[in-house]
Amino acid sequence: MINIMDNTEYFEINGIKGALINRDDIESITVSILIKGGNSLDYFSKSGVASLTSTLINKGIKGMSAMEIADKLDSMGTSFLSTTGKDAVFINLWTLKENFKKSMNLLKKFIIEPSFPTDEIEREKEKTLSSLFQKLDSPADLSSYVFEKYIYENHPYGNLPTPESISNIQREDIVSFYNNYYRKSNLFIVFAGNLNLKEVKRELTDFDNLNNNPTNIKNIPEVEELKNNRIILFNKPDAMQSQIRYGFTSIKRKNENYESLKVANYILGGGGFSSRLLLKVRSEAGLTYSISSSIKANLYGGKFVISSFTKHDTTVKALELSEKVLKDFIKTGVTDRELGDAISYYTGNIPLSLETPADIAYKVLYSELYSLGKNHIKEEMEKIRKVKPEDIKDVSRSFLNKDKRLITIVGNYDKLKKNINDFGEPEIIDKIF
Amino acid sequence: MNIKKTTLENGLDIILIKNRFSESFSFQLWVKAGSRNEETSKTGLSHMLEHMMFKGSKNFGPQKHAQIIQANGGELNAFTSNDKTVFYDNMSSDKLETAVKLEADRFINLSLDEKEFLPEREVVYEERRLRTDNSPYGKAIEMLFALSFIAHPYHWPVIGWSSDIENWSIEDIRDYYKKWYNPQNVFIVLSGNYNDTEAIPLIKKYFGRWRKQDVPKLRISKEPEQEGERLSTINMDVKIPFVFASYIIPEYSSEDSPVFDIIEKILSGGESSRIYKELVYNERLALSAGGGVYSFKDYGLFFTYGLQNKEKNIMILKDKLLNLIENLKNSKIDSIEIEKAKNQLKAEIVEKTEKNFSMGMLVGDSYFYTGELEYYKKLLDRYSMIKESEIKDVLSRYFSRDKRNIVMILAKGDK
Numbered sequence: 001m002i003n004i005m006d007n008t009e010y011f012e013i014n015g016i017k018g019a020l021i022n023r024d025d026i027e028s029i030t031v032s033i034l035i036k037g038g039n040s041l042d043y044f045s046k047s048g049v050a051s052l053t054s055t056l057i058n059k060g061i062k063g064m065s066a067m068e069i070a071d072k073l074d075s076m077g078t079s080f081l082s083t084t085g086k087d088a089v090f091i092n093l094w095t096l097k098e099n100f101k102k103s104m105n106l107l108k109k110f111i112i113e114p115s116f117p118t119d120e121i122e123r124e125k126e127k128t129l130s131s132l133f134q135k136l137d138s139p140a141d142l143s144s145y146v147f148e149k150y151i152y153e154n155h156p157y158g159n160l161p162t163p164e165s166i167s168n169i170q171r172e173d174i175v176s177f178y179n180n181y182y183r184k185s186n187l188f189i190v191f192a193g194n195l196n197l198k199e200v201k202r203e204l205t206d207f208d209n210l211n212n213n214p215t216n217i218k219n220i221p222e223v224e225e226l227k228n229n230r231i232i233l234f235n236k237p238d239a240m241q242s243q244i245r246y247g248f249t250s251i252k253r254k255n256e257n258y259e260s261l262k263v264a265n266y267i268l269g270g271g272g273f274s275s276r277l278l279l280k281v282r283s284e285a286g287l288t289y290s291i292s293s294s295i296k297a298n299l300y301g302g303k304f305v306i307s308s309f310t311k312h313d314t315t316v317k318a319l320e321l322s323e324k325v326l327k328d329f330i331k332t333g334v335t336d337r338e339l340g341d342a343i344s345y346y347t348g349n350i351p352l353s354l355e356t357p358a359d360i361a362y363k364v365l366y367s368e369l370y371s372l373g374k375n376h377i378k379e380e381m382e383k384i385r386k387v388k389p390e391d392i393k394d395v396s397r398s399f400l401n402k403d404k405r406l407i408t409i410v411g412n413y414d415k416l417k418k419n420i421n422d423f424g425e426p427e428i429i430d431k432i433f
Numbered sequence: 434m435n436i437k438k439t440t441l442e443n444g445l446d447i448i449l450i451k452n453r454f455s456e457s458f459s460f461q462l463w464v465k466a467g468s469r470n471e472e473t474s475k476t477g478l479s480h481m482l483e484h485m486m487f488k489g490s491k492n493f494g495p496q497k498h499a500q501i502i503q504a505n506g507g508e509l510n511a512f513t514s515n516d517k518t519v520f521y522d523n524m525s526s527d528k529l530e531t532a533v534k535l536e537a538d539r540f541i542n543l544s545l546d547e548k549e550f551l552p553e554r555e556v557v558y559e560e561r562r563l564r565t566d567n568s569p570y571g572k573a574i575e576m577l578f579a580l581s582f583i584a585h586p587y588h589w590p591v592i593g594w595s596s597d598i599e600n601w602s603i604e605d606i607r608d609y610y611k612k613w614y615n616p617q618n619v620f621i622v623l624s625g626n627y628n629d630t631e632a633i634p635l636i637k638k639y640f641g642r643w644r645k646q647d648v649p650k651l652r653i654s655k656e657p658e659q660e661g662e663r664l665s666t667i668n669m670d671v672k673i674p675f676v677f678a679s680y681i682i683p684e685y686s687s688e689d690s691p692v693f694d695i696i697e698k699i700l701s702g703g704e705s706s707r708i709y710k711e712l713v714y715n716e717r718l719a720l721s722a723g724g725g726v727y728s729f730k731d732y733g734l735f736f737t738y739g740l741q742n743k744e745k746n747i748m749i750l751k752d753k754l755l756n757l758i759e760n761l762k763n764s765k766i767d768s769i770e771i772e773k774a775k776n777q778l779k780a781e782i783v784e785k786t787e788k789n790f791s792m793g794m795l796v797g798d799s800y801f802y803t804g805e806l807e808y809y810k811k812l813l814d815r816y817s818m819i820k821e822s823e824i825k826d827v828l829s830r831y832f833s834r835d836k837r838n839i840v841m842i843l844a845k846g847d848k
């Protein structure tokens with residue numbers, strides 16, 4: 001671990017902050033960029049602006065059409081991907097070293113001078129719209145979408161695109177998002193591969209043309225606790241099994257208990273075959289192929305969710321058993337053995353989780369986004385090593401023991417109605433937008 | 434990267450791939466048996482046995498293997514395909530003995546306890562519902578294979594037909610394990626960084642006692658010559674209808690096989706490829722469209738697909754998708770287009786060499802399908818020699834209309 005991070009050099013060149021991860025044993029170079037500000041900055045009526053903006057930055061630059069750009073990238077075997085999360089945009093470029101200069105020239109233009117052609121905007125809007133309807137064909141995706149919508153409700157983290165919000169988006173919304181957030185002061189760029197700082201410096205001089213004004217990211221309220229117990233059942237008459245999500249809102253990433261909760265979650269449901277949920281619900285009861293729990297902690301709050309699926313007639317049984325495992329976990333805490341195994345998983349996993357330069361680049365961007373500091377990986381491991389059984393008990397009682405929870409199910413209501421009321425009265429929906 | 438092979442006295446091959454810059458390794462066990470080794474009415478056994486490999490062996494109880502690997506910071510899993518079943522443990526370099534010891538125990542002394550088998554059969558059934566019965570895409574792929582192969586075992590799904598899953602017994606699994614899990618039908622790949630002087634002695638220490646056994650001869654039906662287009666339409670509650678089309682192509686090790694990789698890139702390698710450019714970009718008929726190559730031991734399957742954009746017409750999309758393949762046969766293929774395909778394939782191979790797991794997969798596939806450790810390097814040379822005339826020749830031999838198979842997933846009520 002120490003060796004891996006020793007090769008990481010932080011810099012501020014020409015007003016741009018970033019890091020260089022030097023690896024001279026590989027033939028490729030990865031460039032990853034963080035732009036702070038994500039979907040949560042969209043207005044409800046225009047959800048999708050942040051995502052569309054990042055999707056469109058490589059769909060037209062000065063003197064080059066979207067297809068010419070695609071042709072150039074494909075010709076080099078260079079891959080380019082932008083993804084937009086709740087708090088930020090992540091841009092990733094992977095290229096062979098021999099094509100680095102040409103690929104980098106394109107990447108710089110995507111960031112500095114995207115042209116956002118109207119026909120490309122329409123094309124991407126149309127694709128986004130179809131993708132939304134495609135979710136309805138996939139029970140797993142649909143279930144996650146329904147859960148995400150209801151868990152955050154009116155909070156900006158619940159800003160999910162809908163056909164209506166997509167059709168409301170105009171070119172000026174995209175240009176405005178770009179102008180407000182794609183700024184020097186708001187970028188963090190990581191280079192990983194066989195490169196030196198001099199080469200990086202040369203590449204960054206071109207960013208002179210990028211907006212140099214300070215960035216004002218609007219304040220977002222913290223995520224609140226759920227106010228009601230709810231079961232939302234999306235009726236999909238052709239479903240062959242139930243897709244279940246169970247959870248509540250949770251902490252933000254900067255919470256001092258984050259590491260303890262992360263370890264607790266590993267033992268409860270995040271640790272695959274080492275987790276209690278998988279052991280009880282899959283291995284012993286044979287109710288599902290997969291069950292896991294996760295904590296998603298963002299800048300202003302997050303969620304805890306147990307995800308699973310099972311056939312219709314065992315849906316209530318799976319829910320009851322999952323809830324029992326959760327309650328027992330809160331009540332009894334963890335054994336020394338479980339805790340020791342979880343800690344050694346995280347500490348021992350570092351060489352694997354940071355195997356490629358792209359893995360390290362992502363960690364560096366993650367630390368930057370959540371202001372975790374340059375020594376975040378080392379410090380996080382220190383904190384994890386110090387977690388005690390009583391810490392797990394404390395965080396479980398504070399953050400996993402909630403009166404109010406949200407359950408979303410995508411399944412066939414006719415097959416579920418006989419038993420589901422035993423668990424609570426569901427709100428039946430058959431539309432999500 | 435240094436790649437070498439050694440064989441234990443019991444016939445177990447060990448492939449070592451050394452990456453001295455890494456701090457971890459991927460320890461992989463490749464069983465040369467998959468759904469191809471099954472028979473009608475017992476489909477899915479290979480995959481079910483893969484599940485049972487996690488349910489306890491002589492010295493480690495159910496789930497213990499996984500729990501120990503994870504408690505040592507490792508990651509593990511397994512997958513079953515039509516030809517092979519692969520198990521892997523990825524760990525930091527100092528943990529090799531842990532991985533070797535655990536794998537040897539389950540490969541030599543698997544418990545196969547009925548008490549563990551029965552709930553696990555339900556788990557697998559649930560997996561089938563997830564991936565196939567409850568997924569329009571899973572259903573389409575299952576149908577595409579069933580339609581394309583009518584005699585060869587590639588006809589049936591790796592996970593098995595539902596009625597077979599219901600009827601498997603623990604005896605079926607025991608027979609399969611006895612038959613196919615033996616040192617001459619398995620090979621090991623160790624990819625990454627490890628102690629050079631310790632690796633082989635360690636593997637020998639734990640796997641050396643595995644008794645040598647003859648590998649049964651497998652009799653497999655050959656696929657009869659296809660004499661006409663086959664079409665299947667499935668009506669489901671889908672908002673986005675889609676189409677798949679396939680052609681049977683030769684096996685992985687065939688001289689023609691790399692040509693299909695080039696064809697696949699020309700048709701669907703990136704947003705400037707023919708299919709994407711025409712159907713998604715220019716015509717805006719498709720939400721997404723592309724293709725791929727399944728490359729197997731006895732045959733391969735080349736496929737293309739298109740997901741209809743909202744409010745567009747699936748029949749027009751289908752016709753245009755099929756026309757693009759016809760056009761490729763009849764129109765000029767620019768040398769720049771071919772060069773682009775080669776560059777993409779090179780980049781993909783380089784990317785795979787940068788991770789111990791994918792490097793192990795690359796060499797494992799090379800060895801499994803061709804008997805050569807570094808076939809992937811030869812592949813790069815082979816790609817570089819492919820010209821338009823060879824592509825045209827291959828297209829004309831394999832991509833005729835009467836060898837085409839089409840699966841359409843339509844909305845309810847649509848025809």
